[in-house]
Amino acid sequence: MSLPHAILTALLEKPSSGLELTRRFDRSIGYFWSATHQQIYRELGKLERDGLIRALPAQGPARGQKKQYEVLPRGRSELARWTAAPQDPRPLRDPLLLRLRSAAVVGTDGVAEDLHRHLALHRENLANYREIEERDFPPGKDATPDRLRHAVLRAGIDLETFWVGWLEDTLRRLGLPGQDDTP
Amino acid sequence: MSLPHAILTALLEKPSSGLELTRRFDRSIGYFWSATHQQIYRELGKLERDGLIRALPAQGPARGQKKQYEVLPRGRSELARWTAAPQDPRPLRDPLLLRLRSAAVVGTDGVAEDLHRHLALHRENLANYREIEERDFPPGKDATPDRLRHAVLRAGIDLETFWVGWLEDTLRRLGLPGQDDTP
DNA sequence: CGGAACATGTAACCTGTTACATGATTTC
DNA sequence: GAAATCATGTAACAGGTTACATGTTCCG
Numbered sequence: 001m002s003l004p005h006a007i008l009t010a011l012l013e014k015p016s017s018g019l020e021l022t023r024r025f026d027r028s029i030g031y032f033w034s035a036t037h038q039q040i041y042r043e044l045g046k047l048e049r050d051g052l053i054r055a056l057p058a059q060g061p062a063r064g065q066k067k068q069y070e071v072l073p074r075g076r077s078e079l080a081r082w083t084a085a086p087q088d089p090r091p092l093r094d095p096l097l098l099r100l101r102s103a104a105v106v107g108t109d110g111v112a113e114d115l116h117r118h119l120a121l122h123r124e125n126l127a128n129y130r131e132i133e134e135r136d137f138p139p140g141k142d143a144t145p146d147r148l149r150h151a152v153l154r155a156g157i158d159l160e161t162f163w164v165g166w167l168e169d170t171l172r173r174l175g176l177p178g179q180d181d182t183p
Numbered sequence: 184m185s186l187p188h189a190i191l192t193a194l195l196e197k198p199s200s201g202l203e204l205t206r207r208f209d210r211s212i213g214y215f216w217s218a219t220h221q222q223i224y225r226e227l228g229k230l231e232r233d234g235l236i237r238a239l240p241a242q243g244p245a246r247g248q249k250k251q252y253e254v255l256p257r258g259r260s261e262l263a264r265w266t267a268a269p270q271d272p273r274p275l276r277d278p279l280l281l282r283l284r285s286a287a288v289v290g291t292d293g294v295a296e297d298l299h300r301h302l303a304l305h306r307e308n309l310a311n312y313r314e315i316e317e318r319d320f321p322p323g324k325d326a327t328p329d330r331l332r333h334a335v336l337r338a339g340i341d342l343e344t345f346w347v348g349w350l351e352d353t354l355r356r357l358g359l360p361g362q363d364d365t366p
Numbered sequence: 367c368g369g370a371a372c373a374t375g376t377a378a379c380c381t382g383t384t385a386c387a388t389g390a391t392t393t394c
Numbered sequence: 395g396a397a398a399t400c401a402t403g404t405a406a407c408a409g410g411t412t413a414c415a416t417g418t419t420c421c422g
Contacts, residue, residue, distance in 0.1 A: 001380085001381080005282075012288045012289070017401080018403090019400070019402080029284070031275065032276065032277050032281060033280075033281045034274040036382080036384090037401090038404090041404095065389085065401075066402090076289060079285055079288070080289040080292070082285070083285045083289055083290070083292070083293070084292045084293030086293070086296070086297045087278060087279070089346075090277070093216055094215050094338075095184070095216075095270060096270070098185055098192070098215060099266055100331050100334055101192055101215075101335055102191070104328040105192055105196060106259065106263040107263065144357070145288070147356050149284060150356075151283055151352075151353045151356060155349055156275070165341075166337065166338055169337070170337075174330065184409080186410090201375090219410080219411070219412090220375090221376090221410090221412085224375055225375090228375090248373075249373065249418095250373085
């Protein structure tokens with residue numbers, strides 16, 4: 001439902017090949033919409049067949065040859081249509097919360113260790129996002145597109161902040177804080 | 184990957200029929216793991232074939248007849264195994280953040296209205312969760328299972344709090360706060 | 367008896383995941 | 395010329411969504 005629109009957005013920001021897109025989905029775009037290269041190639045084929053994007057002219061066989069894509073007018077208007085249309089917020093679906101609920105029934109063996117691991121990962125993400133914020137959004141950049149991209153990054157920062165705080169708190173309340181809960 | 188374990192948890196908390204499970208997935212469990220009745224019936228069949236749960240003895244035809252399920256020992260140990268096993272945090276995948284990023288490219292038409300709608304929905308959820316907290320977790324309930332369930336609810340509350348704050352902030356920064364941004 | 371609500375299911379489809387296949391280019 | 399890396403793809407499967415089908419019980 002959203003992958004094609006993620007790809008259209010990425011290609012409008014900068015025309016790319018499949019592999020370049022994959023790389024970008026491992027960095028900036030992937031921070032809020034992840035995708036593997038298999039998904040991306042499949043979707044690129046579909047978008048091309050539907051006339052929303054096209055491959056820049058290239059000769060020779062397909063395999064192993066770089067293929068650059070760009071968005072066609074129909075692709076841009078489809079993206080504009082999707083962006084303007086209302087959408088309901090997706091219900092939360094988080095395995096970690098489910099796991100705590102099941103731990104309330106079958107016991108907490110192994111859970112605290114994994115919460116510590118998650119905590120470390122979220123701290124890493126948070127540090128990473130903060131670096132990006134300092135680098136890409138110094139005070140003063142005020143055009144609307146920048147404000148929108150900054151708002152998206154802030155969401156990432158605030159969500160990671162939430163996880164770090166919640167995990168610290170939960171570990172403390174479980175009485176199994178381990179050795180490194182307040183570094 | 185997690186639906187069967189959500190169902191096992193729910194059935195351990197209280198043996199239920201398919202429809203009762205569906206109802207519970209619309210309330211408490213669904214707050215962090217949503218599922219439709221079609222998914223649930225499909226999965227119940229699979230869990231029964233695999234010997235993790237069983238239907239309590241009932242005669243007559245299947246259609247239209249209530250069917251109560253309970254967890255078998257193998258089901259409980261599978262749930263315990265899953266709960267103890269490490270899992271990586273799922274990468275974020277949020278259509279609303281993607282939409283803001285695309286709005287940075289194709290324009291913000293229609294976006295602010297929908298952000299207001301989301302804001303109202305998140306405020307409702309938040310009020311709902313706070314009521315549940317007051318009702319189900321008065322100060323003093325301190326057994327570990329309660330602390331775990333309370334931690335899960337706190338995550339819901341904190342996440343909704345994040346969304347409300349982020350949406351208010353984003354609407355303000357976009358300069359399109361509408362009429363009811365600080366009620 | 368007829369309609370509403372209860373209750374269980376089937377089928378088709380779409381999206382995402384995992385494992386593997388294949389050709390091209392670079393590097394030693 | 396062998397190995398590593400770049401680059402594009404295929405196939406099979408798992409999980410989630412949407413639409414529909416069917417029988418039962420309750421109530422006026």
